[in-house]
Amino acid sequence: MAEQLERQRERAPARFGGLEYAPAPEATDHVTIRSDHGLLIGGRWVEPASGRRFKTINPATEEVLAEVAEAGEEDVDAAVRAARAAAKVWGRMPGAERAKYLYRVARILQERAREFAVLETMNGGKPIKESRDVDLPLAAAHFFYHAGWADKLDYAFPGRRPAPLGVAAQVIPWNFPLLMAAWKLAPALAAGNTVVLKPAETTPLTALRLGEVLLEAGLPDGVVNILSGAGATGAALVGHDGVDKVAFTGSTEVGKAIQRTLAGSGRKLTLELGGKAANIVFEDAPLDQAVEGIVNGIYFNQGHVCCAGSRLLVQESIAEPLVDKLKRRMATLRVGDPLDKNTDVGAINSRAQLDKITELVASGEADGAEAWQAPCELPSRGFWFRPTVFTSVAQSYRIAQEEIFGPVLSVLTFRTPDEAVEKANNTPYGLSAGVWTDKGSRILELANRLQAGVVWANTFNRFDPTAPFGGYKESGFGREGGRHGLAAYLDLS
Numbered sequence: 001m002a003e004q005l006e007r008q009r010e011r012a013p014a015r016f017g018g019l020e021y022a023p024a025p026e027a028t029d030h031v032t033i034r035s036d037h038g039l040l041i042g043g044r045w046v047e048p049a050s051g052r053r054f055k056t057i058n059p060a061t062e063e064v065l066a067e068v069a070e071a072g073e074e075d076v077d078a079a080v081r082a083a084r085a086a087a088k089v090w091g092r093m094p095g096a097e098r099a100k101y102l103y104r105v106a107r108i109l110q111e112r113a114r115e116f117a118v119l120e121t122m123n124g125g126k127p128i129k130e131s132r133d134v135d136l137p138l139a140a141a142h143f144f145y146h147a148g149w150a151d152k153l154d155y156a157f158p159g160r161r162p163a164p165l166g167v168a169a170q171v172i173p174w175n176f177p178l179l180m181a182a183w184k185l186a187p188a189l190a191a192g193n194t195v196v197l198k199p200a201e202t203t204p205l206t207a208l209r210l211g212e213v214l215l216e217a218g219l220p221d222g223v224v225n226i227l228s229g230a231g232a233t234g235a236a237l238v239g240h241d242g243v244d245k246v247a248f249t250g251s252t253e254v255g256k257a258i259q260r261t262l263a264g265s266g267r268k269l270t271l272e273l274g275g276k277a278a279n280i281v282f283e284d285a286p287l288d289q290a291v292e293g294i295v296n297g298i299y300f301n302q303g304h305v306c307c308a309g310s311r312l313l314v315q316e317s318i319a320e321p322l323v324d325k326l327k328r329r330m331a332t333l334r335v336g337d338p339l340d341k342n343t344d345v346g347a348i349n350s351r352a353q354l355d356k357i358t359e360l361v362a363s364g365e366a367d368g369a370e371a372w373q374a375p376c377e378l379p380s381r382g383f384w385f386r387p388t389v390f391t392s393v394a395q396s397y398r399i400a401q402e403e404i405f406g407p408v409l410s411v412l413t414f415r416t417p418d419e420a421v422e423k424a425n426n427t428p429y430g431l432s433a434g435v436w437t438d439k440g441s442r443i444l445e446l447a448n449r450l451q452a453g454v455v456w457a458n459t460f461n462r463f464d465p466t467a468p469f470g471g472y473k474e475s476g477f478g479r480e481g482g483r484h485g486l487a488a489y490l491d492l493s
Contacts (some may be wrong), residue, residue, distance in 0.1 A: 001274075004175060007403055009306070013342040017048055021113070021301065021334065021342045023337075023340055023342075023476070024340055024341040024342050025116055025337065025339050025340050025341075026117075026121075026128045026339045026340075026341060027107050027118075028118055028122070028339065029256075030114065030115060030118075031118045031122070032256070033065055033066050033072045033119070033122075033169075033205065034066060035066055035067065036053065036067045036069075037066055037067070037068045037204070037205070037228065038069050038460050039069050039071055039075055039079070039225075039226065039227050039228065040208070040211040040214075040215075040224070040225055040226040040227075041075065041078050041082055041222075041225050041227075042078070042082035042085075042086075042221050042222045042225065043082075043215065043219075043220070043221025043222055044221075045211075047069060048069040048070055048071055048072060048075050049072055049074040049075050049078075050070070050072045050075075052066065052069075052070040052072070053067045053068060053069055053070055053272060054068055054070050054201065054230070055067055055343060056068050056123060056201075056202065056203070056204055056205060058122050058123065058125075058382075059124070059125040059202075059294035059348060059349055059383045060122075060125050060337060060338050060339075060346065060347040060348040060379070060381075060382040060383075061264060061357060061381055061382055062381055062382055062383075065122060065123060066205065068204050068205075068208070068228045068229065069228055069229075070228065070229045071198075071227035071228060071229040071233045071236075072229075072232075072233070073236045074235070075227060075233075075244075076196070076233065076236040076240055077240065079196045079225035079227055079237075079292050079431060080167060080169075080196055080225075080237075080240050080242040080243060081242065082137070082221070082222035082225055083167045083194040083195065083196050083222055083223070083225055083242075084166070084167055084194070084242055085221065085222055086194045086221060086222030086223045087164070087166050087167060087193070087194045088369045089195070089220055090164075090189075090192060090193075090194050090212075090220060090223050091163075091164040091166070091192040091194075092192075093192070094151065094439045095150040095151030095153060095190075095192075096150070096151040098150045098151075098189065098192065098403070099148070099150035099151055099190070101146040101188060101189070101217055101218065101219050102143050102144075102146060102147035102150060102186060102189060102455055103143070103144070103230070104217035104218070105143045105213055105214060105217045105219075106140045106141075106143035106144045106147065107140075107215055108213045108217060109126040109136065109139055109140040109143065109182075109213065110136075110140050112131070112213070113132070113136040113140070114421070115135075115209075116131075116136055116139075116178060116206055116209065117131040117132040117135070117136050118131075118281070118339070119205055119206050119209060120135055120136075120178055120206050121338045121339055121346070122205075122338075122339070123177070123202075123203050123204075123206065124174065124175075124177060124202075124203045124204040124349060124386060125302070125347030125348065125349050125382075125383070126301050126302065126304075126338060126346050127338050127340075127343045127344060127345070127346045128338060128339050128340070128341055128343070129341055129343070130300065130301060130346075131241070132485065134179075134434075135176060135178055135179045135416075136178070138179055138182070138463060138465070139178050139179050139181075139183075140182075141464075141465050142179075142182040142183055142186040142187075142465045142481075143182060143185075143186045144301055144465075145186070145465035145466060146186035146187050146189070146190035146465070146486070147186075147190065149190050149483075149486055150189075150190040150191075153190075153191065153486070156483050156486060157483075157487065157490070157492055160492045160493075161492075161493070162191070162490040162491070162492055163192070163236060163320075163490065163491045163492065164192030164193045164489070164491070165191075165192055165193055165244040165245045165268060165489060165490065165491055166192045166194070166244035166245070167193065167194060167195070167196065167242060167243050167244050167245070168182040168184075168188045168194070168195045168196070168235045168243070168244065168245040168246070168247060168489065169195075169196050169198070169233045169238050169240065169243040169245070169246045169247070170185070170188070170195055170196070170197045170198070170247045170248075171195065171198045171246075171247070171248045171249070171250065171260065172184060172198070172199055172200060172207070172249055172250075173200050173235065173236065173249050173306075174200035174201075174202045174252045174304075174349050174350075175301060175304040175305060175306070175349070175405075176301075177200065177203040177204070177205075177206045177207055178197055178206040178207065178210060180249055181197060181199065181206070181207045181210055182210075183249075183480055183481070184197070184249075184480070185187060185197065185224065185479075186465075187326075187480070187485045187486050187488070187489050188245075188247075188489045189223070190226070190486065190489075191486055191489040191490050192223060192490050193244075193245065194223050194224070194225075195223070195224045195225065196226075196227060196229070196243070197224060197225070197226045197386075198226075198227050198228075198229065198233055198234050198237050199228060201228070201229060201230040201231075202349055203285045203349070204228040207226055207228075208226060208228065209386075210226075211224070211226045214403075225308075226466065230322050231254070235261075235484075238261060238262070239261050242446075243267065243270075244267055244268070245267060245268040245270075245489060246258060246262060246267060246268070246269050246270070247269075247270045247478075247480075247488070248270070248271055248272070249271075249272040249273075249306070250268075250273065250472045251273065251274055251412045252273040252274040252403075252428075252429075252475070252476075255271045255273040255476060258271070259271065268488065270355050270473065270477070270478030270479075270480065270488050271308065271476035271477055271478060272431075272469070272475075272476045272478070272480060273306070273429075273431075273471065273474060273475050273476040274306060274403040274405075274429055274431070274474065275306045275307050275308070275310075275403060275429045275430075275431030275432055275471065275475050276310055276311060276400075276401065276402070276403055276427045276428075276429045277297070277307055277308060277309045277310060277311065277429075277431060277432040277434065277452070278309070278311045278312075278313050278423070278424035278427075278450075278452075279294055279297050279298075279309035279311065279312050279313065279432050279433070279434040279436070279438040280313045280414075280420050280421065280424060280433065280434065280435050280436065280446070281294075281312070281313070281314045281315065281318070281322060281437075281461060282315050282417075282435075282436060282437040282438075282442065283315040283317045283318045284422075284437055284438040285318075285436035285437050285438065285458070286436075286437060286438070286458075287318065287321065287322055288325065289436075289458065290322070290458075291322070291325045291326050291329050292329070293309075293434065293436065293458070293460045294309065294312055294409070294447050294458055294460075295325060295326070295329055295330070295333070295376050295462055297309030297434060297460035298310055298312075298407065298408075298409045298462055299333065299344065299345055299387050299407050300461055301346075302345055302346055302347070302348055302349075302385070302406065302407050303404065303405060303407040303408060304348075304349060304353075304405055304406070304408045305461065306403075306431060306463075306475075307431050307432035307454065307461070308405075309379050309409075309432075309434055309460055309461075310403070310404060310408065310409060310410065311400060311409075311410050311412065311424075311427075312409055312410065312411045312412070313412050313413070313414055313420050313423055313424060313473055314411060314413050314414075315413070315414060315415070315420075316413045316414065316415050319411070321415045323389070323391060323411060327372060327389065327391065330374040330387050330389065331374055331375060333345055333374050333376070333377065333387055334376070335374070335376045335384065335386065335387070336376075336377075336378075336379060337379070339457050343388055345407060347382050347383050348383040348384060348385055348406065349383070350383065350444070351383055353383070353405065353406070354383040354384075354385060354406075356404075356405070356406075357385050357404055357405070357406035357407075358385070360398060360399055360402060360404045360406075360408070361388060361399070361404075361408055363397075363399065364397055364398065364399035365396045366410075367394070367397045367398070367399070368392065368397075369390040369391065369392050369393045369394075369397060369410070370390065370391045370392045371388055371389070371390050372388070372389050372390075372391070373386040373388045373389075374387040374388075385406055385407055385408075386407070388407060388408045388409065389408075389409045389410075389411060390408070390409065390410045390411060391411045393410045393411060393412050393482065394412075395423060395426055395479050396410065397410070400412065401427065401428075403429070417445070417446065420446070421446060421449045421450060424450055424451075424452075425449075425450065425451045427469055427473045428473055428474040429471065429473060429474050430451040430452050430453065430471050430472035430473040430474070430475045431452060431453055431454065431470075431471035431472075431475035432452050432453065432454040432455070432456070432457045432459075432471070433446075433450045433452040433454070433456070433457060434455070434456045434459070434460045435447065435450075435456070435457050435458070436458055437458075443457045443458075451472055451473065452471070452472070453469065453470045453471040453472055453475065453479075454469055454470075454471075463481075464481070465481055465482070466481065466482050467481050467482055467485035468480070468481045468482040468483075468485060469481045469485075470484075
């Protein structure tokens, strides 16, 4: 496979008349990373009861950034008890008072945005321009938005008597560590719940730094507790009897295990799981605009996005010119140092994820699909994968059915809108989709027929805290964002 891909790589065209981008690295001297991190329990940083720790690295260099505490069952129990005690104060606090804390957190995030963006990039591998221009503004926006609702819950749900659920266990993924923390913490706190948060084991640093922000904002002790650790820590947390609500974002496999654990318990559950989104391009679409949306849909954050547009469905009459335009655009993508402001595609998050991507790409080649990779030099250290596009893909191929969670796009064709809908819905997932066309009536018709929680029209990967986000089928259930997201953290009986 490697030899065939090498033969198919084309020399990248000269940029700007032969001029190349000069390195533009973001400075890191303003970010101090402690050599070891503890657990935030009851408003204090404490050592794990077991004394166990693990290392977290920079995936672009494989350099160890810090050692982080690994929470065990005893730590989980202590955190849940602290959250339960704090719920008596936080849940009874007037909404306007809770809002003040959320506003403070949002403001501090804005003030320390550069620090958080650099740390997010160093620990996760995503390009600095994405951390800086997407993750940080959205994280602050979620706290601002939900702060506004904290004293208006009666208006959000007229005729109901909204009350907090109690203690929420929240388990977040490694692809958007800070944003997912804000995404989950803000509505839970606005609704009057207390939280035990478990960040992903490969990207704990910004969640732990957020804990410092919460303390700086004066949040009462125990309202938010942060436990770093691996899968065993998350399993202990979601299975704890003292938890009233579980919110999980991650793989479908783990989501199913959590659902089995909570079955019959009466506890509320929100799952935001995997996806295999279809990006559908009709012959009347503006092709240059569509190409930019396709690139943003799959190569943003190295494809580490649950709603990534990893399947491109193109109307047969424009398939060839669209793929040609796409390849020319891919040839200009800059892959490399995530801290360089010119970088478009950063490092893969971990060795395990790189191995998974490599294995699925090999399966696509073995099945008979044709792979093309963007011509680029990869750094000698770290975890990297070239942006890849597959053509001649059949619906039955693994690359068209399984979530790759990497910078890999599968192209399929269709002739009629009915065929496009049938192919788009032929997946166990149902998280998102995109439609590119000049006809508004067609957009509305397809949005109604596509089995996806979010359908973008002539754009892709657009997020806003006011808009509910979530999926169907094996992409999970429940919504996060907007009033729908608030309802998931309230007793509305």
